[in-house]
Amino acid sequence: MASAASRFLAFVLLSHAPLGCGAAETAPRAAPTRPGVAAPTPTPGPALATRKFGSVEYVALSDAGARLGLKLTWLQRGRKISLVGPTARAELEADTRDVSINGLRVFLGDMILASGGRLFVSRIDFERCLAPQLRPGFGVPLLPAPKIIVLDPGHGGKDNGTSANEKTFALDVVRRAQKILAASGLRVALTRDADVFLDLAERSAKANASRADLFVSIHFNAVANDTKTSGVEVYTFAPRTQHSTGWLGRKDDPDLEIADMPVNRFDHWNAVLAQSIHRHFIGDLKTYDRGRKLAHWGVLRGLECPGVLVECGFLTSTAEAKKIATPAYRQKIAEALAAGVRDYVATLESLQPKPATVARAPSP
Ligand SMILES: [Zn+2]
Numbered sequence: 001m002a003s004a005a006s007r008f009l010a011f012v013l014l015s016h017a018p019l020g021c022g023a024a025e026t027a028p029r030a031a032p033t034r035p036g037v038a039a040p041t042p043t044p045g046p047a048l049a050t051r052k053f054g055s056v057e058y059v060a061l062s063d064a065g066a067r068l069g070l071k072l073t074w075l076q077r078g079r080k081i082s083l084v085g086p087t088a089r090a091e092l093e094a095d096t097r098d099v100s101i102n103g104l105r106v107f108l109g110d111m112i113l114a115s116g117g118r119l120f121v122s123r124i125d126f127e128r129c130l131a132p133q134l135r136p137g138f139g140v141p142l143l144p145a146p147k148i149i150v151l152d153p154g155h156g157g158k159d160n161g162t163s164a165n166e167k168t169f170a171l172d173v174v175r176r177a178q179k180i181l182a183a184s185g186l187r188v189a190l191t192r193d194a195d196v197f198l199d200l201a202e203r204s205a206k207a208n209a210s211r212a213d214l215f216v217s218i219h220f221n222a223v224a225n226d227t228k229t230s231g232v233e234v235y236t237f238a239p240r241t242q243h244s245t246g247w248l249g250r251k252d253d254p255d256l257e258i259a260d261m262p263v264n265r266f267d268h269w270n271a272v273l274a275q276s277i278h279r280h281f282i283g284d285l286k287t288y289d290r291g292r293k294l295a296h297w298g299v300l301r302g303l304e305c306p307g308v309l310v311e312c313g314f315l316t317s318t319a320e321a322k323k324i325a326t327p328a329y330r331q332k333i334a335e336a337l338a339a340g341v342r343d344y345v346a347t348l349e350s351l352q353p354k355p356a357t358v359a360r361a362p363s364p
Contacts, residue, residue, distance in 0.1 A: 050123055053113055056241070058120040061092060061112075068135045078117050088134040094119055097245075098291070101133045104278050105291040109242030124239050132271035137351045140268040143306075145349045146213030149181055149188045149341055150206070152299065154219040154309075157197030162222035162315050167195065169324055170218045173312065176334030181341060200298035204263075208304045214273055214344065215307035216337065217299050220324065222316040230317040231288030234278040235309040236270040237263045237301060238294035245293035261301045269306035272347060277308055277340030284336040287313065287320075310337070 048067060050057040061081060065072045070083040070090075080093040091100040094114035097107050108129055110122035121130065131138045153170035155161035161170070171192070178188040189210045191203045198206075207215045223229050238244055240260050247255045263270065274292050282289045290311075300307045312333050313320045323329040 056110055057123040059123050059126050061119040061121055064126045068131060078114055081119055090134060105289045107245045107291050107293050109239060109294055124241055128239050128267040129271055132268045133275045136272045136347050142351055143269055143348060145352055146345050147187060148211055148213050149186050150210055150212035150215045151177060151188060152191040152203050152217040154217055156192050156195055159197055165315055166220045169220055173330050173333050174218050176331055177337045180334060180338035201302055203299050204302035212305045214305055215303050217309040219311050221311040221314045226316060227318045230314050230320040231290040232281045233290045233311040234274050234292045235295050235297060236274050238296055239267050240264055242294055244295040263300050263303040263307055266306040273306045273344045274308045276344035277310060280336040280340035285332060
Protein backbone atom coordinates (compact mmCIF):
# COMPACT_ATOMS: atom_id res chain seq x y z
CA MET A 1 0.00 0.00 0.00
CA ALA A 2 1.32 3.43 -0.82
CA SER A 3 2.09 5.73 2.09
CA ALA A 4 0.50 9.15 2.22
CA ALA A 5 3.88 10.54 1.22
CA SER A 6 4.25 8.42 -1.89
CA ARG A 7 0.63 9.04 -2.87
CA PHE A 8 1.36 12.73 -2.60
CA LEU A 9 4.53 12.36 -4.63
CA ALA A 10 2.55 10.54 -7.28
CA PHE A 11 0.14 13.45 -7.30
CA VAL A 12 3.01 15.92 -7.60
CA LEU A 13 4.59 14.01 -10.44
CA LEU A 14 1.34 13.72 -12.33
CA SER A 15 0.23 17.25 -11.78
CA HIS A 16 3.43 19.28 -11.97
CA ALA A 17 6.62 17.56 -13.01
CA PRO A 18 7.15 16.50 -16.59
CA LEU A 19 7.80 12.88 -15.76
CA GLY A 20 6.29 10.36 -18.05
CA CYS A 21 6.71 7.55 -15.60
CA GLY A 22 4.35 9.27 -13.19
CA ALA A 23 2.71 7.19 -10.54
CA ALA A 24 3.73 3.91 -12.11
CA GLU A 25 7.34 4.56 -11.15
CA THR A 26 6.56 5.90 -7.72
CA ALA A 27 6.37 2.72 -5.71
CA PRO A 28 5.61 2.62 -2.01
CA ARG A 29 8.61 3.16 0.21
CA ALA A 30 9.48 -0.48 0.76
CA ALA A 31 11.47 -1.57 3.77
CA PRO A 32 15.14 -2.06 2.89
CA THR A 33 15.87 -5.57 1.77
CA ARG A 34 19.32 -5.35 3.31
CA PRO A 35 18.85 -3.34 6.48
CA GLY A 36 21.91 -1.83 8.03
CA VAL A 37 23.94 -1.71 4.84
CA ALA A 38 26.00 1.45 5.08
CA ALA A 39 27.00 3.37 1.99
CA PRO A 40 30.74 3.24 1.43
CA THR A 41 31.99 6.76 2.05
CA PRO A 42 35.46 6.62 3.50
CA THR A 43 37.48 9.66 2.52
CA PRO A 44 41.22 9.39 1.97
CA GLY A 45 43.15 11.56 4.37
CA PRO A 46 41.59 13.30 7.33
CA ALA A 47 37.87 14.02 7.03
CA LEU A 48 37.04 17.48 5.73
CA ALA A 49 35.95 19.97 8.36
CA THR A 50 32.17 20.14 8.39
CA ARG A 51 29.81 22.87 9.46
CA LYS A 52 26.07 22.57 9.97
CA PHE A 53 23.59 24.76 8.21
CA GLY A 54 20.19 23.81 9.65
CA SER A 55 20.36 20.04 10.10
CA VAL A 56 22.63 19.44 7.08
CA GLU A 57 26.41 18.98 7.25
CA TYR A 58 28.32 21.13 4.78
CA VAL A 59 31.96 21.37 3.65
CA ALA A 60 33.70 24.44 2.23
CA LEU A 61 34.10 24.22 -1.55
CA SER A 62 37.68 25.48 -1.21
CA ASP A 63 38.47 22.43 0.99
CA ALA A 64 36.49 20.06 -1.26
CA GLY A 65 38.22 21.33 -4.39
CA ALA A 66 41.67 21.03 -2.79
CA ARG A 67 40.85 17.47 -1.71
CA LEU A 68 40.02 16.57 -5.31
CA GLY A 69 43.15 18.34 -6.61
CA LEU A 70 41.15 21.05 -8.39
CA LYS A 71 41.96 24.75 -8.71
CA LEU A 72 39.30 27.11 -7.38
CA THR A 73 38.71 30.38 -9.23
CA TRP A 74 36.05 32.96 -8.40
CA LEU A 75 33.83 33.73 -11.37
CA GLN A 76 31.86 36.16 -9.20
CA ARG A 77 33.46 36.80 -5.80
CA GLY A 78 31.50 35.29 -2.93
CA ARG A 79 28.83 33.91 -5.30
CA LYS A 80 30.13 31.73 -8.12
CA ILE A 81 33.25 29.62 -8.60
CA SER A 82 34.88 27.21 -10.99
CA LEU A 83 36.81 24.11 -9.93
CA VAL A 84 39.22 23.00 -12.63
CA GLY A 85 41.62 20.09 -13.03
CA PRO A 86 43.31 18.41 -16.00
CA THR A 87 40.18 16.46 -16.97
CA ALA A 88 37.48 18.00 -14.81
CA ARG A 89 35.63 21.27 -14.58
CA ALA A 90 32.70 22.33 -12.43
CA GLU A 91 30.88 25.62 -11.99
CA LEU A 92 28.86 26.21 -8.84
CA GLU A 93 26.82 29.18 -7.67
CA ALA A 94 25.31 30.11 -4.31
CA ASP A 95 21.61 29.55 -3.63
CA THR A 96 21.05 26.95 -6.34
CA ARG A 97 21.37 23.17 -6.72
CA ASP A 98 21.74 23.42 -10.49
CA VAL A 99 25.46 23.10 -11.31
CA SER A 100 27.61 22.39 -14.33
CA ILE A 101 29.97 19.41 -14.13
CA ASN A 102 32.15 18.70 -17.15
CA GLY A 103 29.70 20.64 -19.30
CA LEU A 104 26.65 18.69 -18.10
CA ARG A 105 23.76 20.00 -16.06
CA VAL A 106 23.62 18.29 -12.67
CA PHE A 107 21.22 18.86 -9.77
CA LEU A 108 22.73 18.55 -6.31
CA GLY A 109 20.55 17.24 -3.49
CA ASP A 110 21.11 20.28 -1.27
CA MET A 111 21.44 23.99 -1.95
CA ILE A 112 24.89 25.57 -2.33
CA LEU A 113 25.28 28.19 0.40
CA ALA A 114 27.43 31.32 0.76
CA SER A 115 28.73 32.33 4.17
CA GLY A 116 31.62 34.56 5.29
CA GLY A 117 32.89 35.01 1.73
CA ARG A 118 33.04 31.25 1.12
CA LEU A 119 30.79 28.75 -0.67
CA PHE A 120 29.65 25.49 0.92
CA VAL A 121 28.21 22.24 -0.46
CA SER A 122 26.60 19.51 1.62
CA ARG A 123 28.94 16.71 2.63
CA ILE A 124 26.66 14.21 0.88
CA ASP A 125 26.77 16.21 -2.36
CA PHE A 126 30.56 16.40 -2.14
CA GLU A 127 30.97 12.66 -1.49
CA ARG A 128 28.22 11.26 -3.73
CA CYS A 129 27.91 13.76 -6.57
CA LEU A 130 30.92 16.05 -7.01
CA ALA A 131 33.71 13.60 -6.11
CA PRO A 132 32.46 10.71 -8.28
CA GLN A 133 31.88 12.94 -11.30
CA LEU A 134 35.11 14.93 -10.97
CA ARG A 135 37.33 12.10 -9.74
CA PRO A 136 35.73 8.65 -10.19
CA GLY A 137 36.79 6.15 -7.55
CA PHE A 138 37.83 8.83 -5.04
CA GLY A 139 37.46 7.60 -1.48
CA VAL A 140 35.37 4.48 -2.11
CA PRO A 141 36.09 0.78 -2.56
CA LEU A 142 36.63 -0.09 -6.22
CA LEU A 143 34.13 -2.29 -8.07
CA PRO A 144 35.28 -4.97 -10.51
CA ALA A 145 35.09 -4.10 -14.22
CA PRO A 146 31.49 -4.80 -15.31
CA LYS A 147 30.72 -7.92 -17.35
CA ILE A 148 26.93 -8.30 -17.04
CA ILE A 149 24.60 -5.51 -18.07
CA VAL A 150 20.87 -5.55 -17.38
CA LEU A 151 18.70 -3.24 -19.48
CA ASP A 152 15.13 -2.54 -18.41
CA PRO A 153 12.53 -1.36 -20.92
CA GLY A 154 10.07 0.63 -18.81
CA HIS A 155 6.41 -0.40 -18.45
CA GLY A 156 4.86 -3.26 -20.52
CA GLY A 157 1.67 -5.27 -20.76
CA LYS A 158 -1.25 -3.52 -19.04
CA ASP A 159 1.10 -0.63 -18.12
CA ASN A 160 1.53 1.53 -21.22
CA GLY A 161 3.52 4.30 -19.56
CA THR A 162 2.75 7.76 -20.91
CA SER A 163 1.13 6.16 -23.98
CA ALA A 164 1.28 2.78 -25.69
CA ASN A 165 4.28 4.14 -27.55
CA GLU A 166 6.40 4.44 -24.40
CA LYS A 167 6.54 0.72 -23.60
CA THR A 168 6.99 -0.14 -27.30
CA PHE A 169 9.75 2.38 -28.02
CA ALA A 170 11.54 1.56 -24.75
CA LEU A 171 11.68 -2.13 -25.69
CA ASP A 172 12.83 -1.30 -29.22
CA VAL A 173 15.69 0.93 -27.94
CA VAL A 174 16.78 -1.67 -25.41
CA ARG A 175 16.83 -4.48 -28.01
CA ARG A 176 18.95 -2.33 -30.30
CA ALA A 177 21.36 -1.45 -27.45
CA GLN A 178 21.57 -5.12 -26.47
CA LYS A 179 22.80 -6.00 -29.97
CA ILE A 180 25.42 -3.25 -29.94
CA LEU A 181 26.74 -4.12 -26.47
CA ALA A 182 26.72 -7.87 -27.09
CA ALA A 183 28.85 -7.25 -30.21
CA SER A 184 31.44 -5.60 -27.97
CA GLY A 185 31.68 -8.67 -25.76
CA LEU A 186 29.44 -7.71 -22.84
CA ARG A 187 26.71 -10.02 -21.57
CA VAL A 188 23.37 -8.23 -21.75
CA ALA A 189 20.11 -9.43 -20.20
CA LEU A 190 16.73 -7.70 -20.46
CA THR A 191 14.16 -7.54 -17.67
CA ARG A 192 11.49 -8.07 -20.33
CA ASP A 193 11.79 -8.98 -24.01
CA ALA A 194 8.07 -8.91 -24.80
CA ASP A 195 5.02 -6.77 -24.10
CA VAL A 196 4.48 -8.12 -20.59
CA PHE A 197 3.81 -6.46 -17.24
CA LEU A 198 6.48 -6.50 -14.56
CA ASP A 199 6.23 -4.62 -11.31
CA LEU A 200 9.07 -2.38 -10.22
CA ALA A 201 10.56 -4.64 -7.55
CA GLU A 202 10.53 -7.60 -9.99
CA ARG A 203 12.78 -5.63 -12.32
CA SER A 204 15.52 -5.00 -9.75
CA ALA A 205 15.09 -8.58 -8.45
CA LYS A 206 15.72 -9.89 -11.99
CA ALA A 207 18.85 -7.75 -12.25
CA ASN A 208 20.08 -9.04 -8.90
CA ALA A 209 19.34 -12.66 -9.90
CA SER A 210 21.34 -12.10 -13.10
CA ARG A 211 24.24 -10.81 -10.96
CA ALA A 212 24.14 -7.58 -12.92
CA ASP A 213 27.14 -5.28 -12.69
CA LEU A 214 25.01 -2.37 -13.84
CA PHE A 215 21.38 -1.60 -14.63
CA VAL A 216 19.76 0.97 -16.91
CA SER A 217 16.00 1.56 -17.09
CA ILE A 218 14.79 3.19 -20.31
CA HIS A 219 11.74 5.45 -20.48
CA PHE A 220 10.16 8.22 -22.51
CA ASN A 221 8.76 11.34 -20.92
CA ALA A 222 5.54 13.35 -21.15
CA VAL A 223 4.10 16.57 -19.82
CA ALA A 224 0.45 17.46 -20.01
CA ASN A 225 -0.76 20.29 -22.26
CA ASP A 226 2.72 21.06 -23.54
CA THR A 227 3.90 20.26 -27.05
CA LYS A 228 7.24 22.12 -26.75
CA THR A 229 9.14 20.69 -23.73
CA SER A 230 11.84 18.31 -24.91
CA GLY A 231 15.14 16.80 -23.82
CA VAL A 232 16.81 14.12 -21.77
CA GLU A 233 16.88 13.46 -18.02
CA VAL A 234 19.17 10.97 -16.28
CA TYR A 235 18.12 9.85 -12.81
CA THR A 236 19.90 8.22 -9.91
CA PHE A 237 18.25 7.10 -6.68
CA ALA A 238 18.46 9.85 -4.05
CA PRO A 239 20.89 9.37 -1.14
CA ARG A 240 19.03 8.73 2.12
CA THR A 241 19.08 12.29 3.44
CA GLN A 242 18.16 13.95 0.15
CA HIS A 243 14.90 14.78 -1.55
CA SER A 244 13.91 14.12 -5.16
CA THR A 245 14.89 16.96 -7.49
CA GLY A 246 11.20 17.56 -8.20
CA TRP A 247 10.21 17.80 -4.51
CA LEU A 248 8.11 20.88 -3.89
CA GLY A 249 9.14 21.35 -0.27
CA ARG A 250 5.77 20.41 1.24
CA LYS A 251 6.21 19.57 4.92
CA ASP A 252 3.46 16.91 4.69
CA ASP A 253 5.47 15.14 1.99
CA PRO A 254 8.72 14.01 3.60
CA ASP A 255 9.99 12.55 0.27
CA LEU A 256 12.84 10.86 2.14
CA GLU A 257 13.82 7.27 2.77
CA ILE A 258 13.86 6.00 6.33
CA ALA A 259 17.14 4.15 5.78
CA ASP A 260 19.74 3.44 3.14
CA MET A 261 18.20 1.33 0.38
CA PRO A 262 20.26 -1.43 -1.29
CA VAL A 263 21.15 0.79 -4.27
CA ASN A 264 22.51 3.50 -1.93
CA ARG A 265 25.57 1.31 -1.32
CA PHE A 266 26.51 2.34 -4.86
CA ASP A 267 25.76 6.08 -4.67
CA HIS A 268 29.28 6.92 -5.85
CA TRP A 269 29.12 4.54 -8.82
CA ASN A 270 25.52 5.50 -9.61
CA ALA A 271 26.86 9.02 -10.18
CA VAL A 272 29.77 7.77 -12.32
CA LEU A 273 27.41 5.65 -14.45
CA ALA A 274 24.93 8.53 -14.73
CA GLN A 275 27.68 10.85 -15.94
CA SER A 276 28.87 8.43 -18.65
CA ILE A 277 25.37 7.91 -19.99
CA HIS A 278 24.42 11.57 -19.61
CA ARG A 279 27.53 12.66 -21.57
CA HIS A 280 26.67 10.42 -24.52
CA PHE A 281 22.96 11.22 -24.58
CA ILE A 282 23.63 14.97 -24.65
CA GLY A 283 26.76 14.85 -26.81
CA ASP A 284 25.64 12.23 -29.33
CA LEU A 285 21.94 13.05 -29.64
CA LYS A 286 22.43 16.84 -29.50
CA THR A 287 19.26 17.09 -27.46
CA TYR A 288 18.35 19.54 -24.68
CA ASP A 289 20.02 18.76 -21.35
CA ARG A 290 17.33 18.66 -18.63
CA GLY A 291 19.91 17.43 -16.17
CA ARG A 292 21.01 14.58 -14.01
CA LYS A 293 18.42 14.43 -11.26
CA LEU A 294 17.58 12.54 -8.07
CA ALA A 295 14.37 10.61 -7.45
CA HIS A 296 13.15 7.73 -5.31
CA TRP A 297 12.34 5.50 -8.29
CA GLY A 298 11.00 2.13 -7.18
CA VAL A 299 12.76 0.36 -10.05
CA LEU A 300 16.21 1.40 -8.73
CA ARG A 301 15.63 1.03 -4.99
CA GLY A 302 16.40 -2.68 -4.56
CA LEU A 303 19.38 -2.93 -6.91
CA GLU A 304 22.53 -4.68 -5.72
CA CYS A 305 24.55 -2.86 -8.39
CA PRO A 306 24.84 0.68 -9.77
CA GLY A 307 21.77 1.77 -11.71
CA VAL A 308 20.23 4.74 -13.49
CA LEU A 309 16.94 5.59 -15.17
CA VAL A 310 16.97 7.55 -18.43
CA GLU A 311 14.06 9.58 -19.79
CA CYS A 312 15.14 9.57 -23.43
CA GLY A 313 12.83 12.30 -24.73
CA PHE A 314 9.29 13.66 -24.65
CA LEU A 315 6.51 11.84 -26.49
CA THR A 316 4.35 14.94 -25.90
CA SER A 317 6.78 17.20 -27.79
CA THR A 318 5.58 17.47 -31.36
CA ALA A 319 9.12 17.73 -32.74
CA GLU A 320 10.81 15.19 -30.45
CA ALA A 321 8.01 12.61 -30.72
CA LYS A 322 8.31 12.76 -34.49
CA LYS A 323 12.01 11.91 -34.25
CA ILE A 324 11.48 9.17 -31.63
CA ALA A 325 8.90 7.52 -33.90
CA THR A 326 11.61 6.83 -36.49
CA PRO A 327 13.72 3.66 -36.23
CA ALA A 328 16.79 5.73 -37.23
CA TYR A 329 16.50 7.99 -34.16
CA ARG A 330 15.80 5.04 -31.85
CA GLN A 331 19.00 3.46 -33.22
CA LYS A 332 20.84 6.69 -32.32
CA ILE A 333 19.41 6.53 -28.80
CA ALA A 334 20.52 2.89 -28.53
CA GLU A 335 24.00 3.83 -29.73
CA ALA A 336 24.23 6.66 -27.18
CA LEU A 337 23.10 4.27 -24.45
CA ALA A 338 25.61 1.62 -25.51
CA ALA A 339 28.41 4.21 -25.76
CA GLY A 340 27.57 5.48 -22.26
CA VAL A 341 27.65 1.95 -20.83
CA ARG A 342 30.96 1.21 -22.58
CA ASP A 343 32.37 4.51 -21.29
CA TYR A 344 31.48 3.50 -17.71
CA VAL A 345 32.97 0.02 -18.24
CA ALA A 346 36.16 1.61 -19.58
CA THR A 347 36.34 3.97 -16.59
CA LEU A 348 36.16 1.03 -14.19
CA GLU A 349 38.68 -0.95 -16.23
CA SER A 350 41.09 2.00 -16.11
CA LEU A 351 40.79 2.15 -12.32
CA GLN A 352 41.56 -1.55 -11.75
CA PRO A 353 44.91 -2.14 -10.02
CA LYS A 354 47.62 -2.92 -12.56
CA PRO A 355 49.12 -6.41 -12.20
CA ALA A 356 52.54 -6.22 -10.56
CA THR A 357 55.44 -6.61 -13.00
CA VAL A 358 57.15 -9.93 -12.34
CA ALA A 359 60.88 -9.40 -12.07
CA ARG A 360 62.79 -11.82 -14.24
CA ALA A 361 65.34 -13.87 -12.33
CA PRO A 362 68.87 -13.09 -13.42
CA SER A 363 70.49 -15.77 -15.56
CA PRO A 364 72.95 -17.92 -13.67
ZN1 LIG B 1 8.12 5.60 -18.01
